[in-house]
Amino acid sequence: MSIxxxxxxxxxxxxxxxxxxxxxxxxxxxxxxxxxxxxxxTDKLHAHLADRAAEDLRETYLQSGDHVAVGTGRGVALTAxxxxxxxxxxxxxxxxxxxxxxxxxxxLSATLWGVSASECDASTAALDLAKGCWSCKTNNLPLxxxxxxxxxxxxxxLQRFLQHDSPLxxxxxxxxxxxxxxxxxxxxxVGGHRMLHRPAPPEIAAVAELIDxxxxxxxxxxxxxxxxxxxxxxxxxxxxxxxKPFNTFTLETAEAKxxxxxxxxxxxxxxxxxxxxxxxxxxxxxxxxxxxxxxxxLTQLEFAHKVIxxxxxxxxxxxxxxxRP
Numbered sequence: 001m002s003i004x005x006x007x008x009x010x011x012x013x014x015x016x017x018x019x020x021x022x023x024x025x026x027x028x029x030x031x032x033x034x035x036x037x038x039x040x041x042t043d044k045l046h047a048h049l050a051d052r053a054a055e056d057l058r059e060t061y062l063q064s065g066d067h068v069a070v071g072t073g074r075g076v077a078l079t080a081x082x083x084x085x086x087x088x089x090x091x092x093x094x095x096x097x098x099x100x101x102x103x104x105x106x107x108l109s110a111t112l113w114g115v116s117a118s119e120c121d122a123s124t125a126a127l128d129l130a131k132g133c134w135s136c137k138t139n140n141l142p143l144x145x146x147x148x149x150x151x152x153x154x155x156x157x158l159q160r161f162l163q164h165d166s167p168l169x170x171x172x173x174x175x176x177x178x179x180x181x182x183x184x185x186x187x188x189x190v191g192g193h194r195m196l197h198r199p200a201p202p203e204i205a206a207v208a209e210l211i212d213x214x215x216x217x218x219x220x221x222x223x224x225x226x227x228x229x230x231x232x233x234x235x236x237x238x239x240x241x242x243x244k245p246f247n248t249f250t251l252e253t254a255e256a257k258x259x260x261x262x263x264x265x266x267x268x269x270x271x272x273x274x275x276x277x278x279x280x281x282x283x284x285x286x287x288x289x290x291x292x293x294x295x296x297x298l299t300q301l302e303f304a305h306k307v308i309x310x311x312x313x314x315x316x317x318x319x320x321x322x323x324r325p
Contacts, residue, residue: 003016003018004016007309007316010325011298011299011309013298013304013307014306014307015307015308015309016308016309016311017052018312018313018316019310019312020312021312024048033081033082034050034051034078042287045312046074046284047082049286049310050079050082051082053075054079054082054083054085055086056282057083057282058083058086059086061308062099065098065099066100066181067100067101068100068101068102068182069183070101070103070129070182070183071103071105071182071184072105072125073284073285074185075285075310076125076183076284079125079183079284100177104182104184104231105231105265125183175277178275178278179277179278181278181280181281183282183284184230184268185285186230186290186294187228187229188227188228188287188289188290188293189211189214189215207265210261211261214254214257218254225254226239226242227293228292228293228296230301231268232265233265233268233269234258236258237296238251241296241300242295242322242323270301273303273306278306279306280308281306281307282308283297283309283310284310285315286312286314287314288314288318291321292322294311304325
């Protein structure tokens with residue numbers, strides 16, 4: 001049985017796509033935006049996962065009239081960017097006529113044409129996905145990109161396609177207008193996480209300080225608690241679920257700190273992903289350090305049956321070593 005089938009059967013996934021090591025070593029073709037990561041192992045891994053997701057999104061999953069909800073993270077951001085490249089080369093018969101795109105989190109700041117203070121931000125990814133459609137011979141494509149009103153003036157080329165609403169209001173997540181497809185990643189609070197080691201914009205300085213304090217706290221333990229995020233909603237992977245010992249006081253303190261942070265952020269929660277209107281969740285996450293947090297999402301949040309997982313072989317093998325659901 002292939003590793004793809006093992007993952008699908010073990011976690012009850014809709015589908016699993018594992019990019020093997022030999023594929024990760026391949027170069028992107030001339031003109032592909034992924035060529036910028038040829039010398040960066042981590043980003044190249046995310047680039048290959050995102051390219052597979054973007055290809056499937058364009059060729060199989062995305063149809064005219066769909067509502068797409070977009071999350072945060074490198075894999076998501078690159079999927080949105082690479083979708084434009086894939087869409088540009090699609091036959092005209094496969095062009096989209098209508099599409100609604102909504103970010104799954106609040107935003108910090110985002111710009112449309114490749115310069116951003118937070119390129120992994122959900123609004124940036126939503127705009128990149130919109131740009132990919134709009135710029136590819138579809139000038140009459142009616143897009144609806146859900147953004148805060150003050151964002152509109154920064155993106156004049158998409159001005160006529162914008163409407164403001166509240167994409168995270170659960171009462172809007174119903175058929176036929178609610179999101180049908182979500183593109184998300186899973187974060188892990190380790191050295192490379194997008195929340196770490198970056199100057200915080202003034203708007204989120206207070207939240208950044210709380211996250212720094214959380215990281216400092218869990219780092220005091222010789223075996224730090226695995227903490228991750230889904231669409232910026234933080235969670236702790238309880239060690240007892242993984243069959244490992246833990247300090248009750250440390251765990252409860254970490255959970256309390258996480259609750260304070262989550263209460264300050266606009267994020268999608270597991271209830272969003274459980275809604276009936278949402279049929280597919282493209283989950284783009286790689287690197288073996290992501291295995292515990294990815295395991296948590298697939299076993300504890302009750303929407304694994306919707307997940308189309310894009311990961312690498314190292315992460316897949318680590319996942320299969322963790323307790324079976």
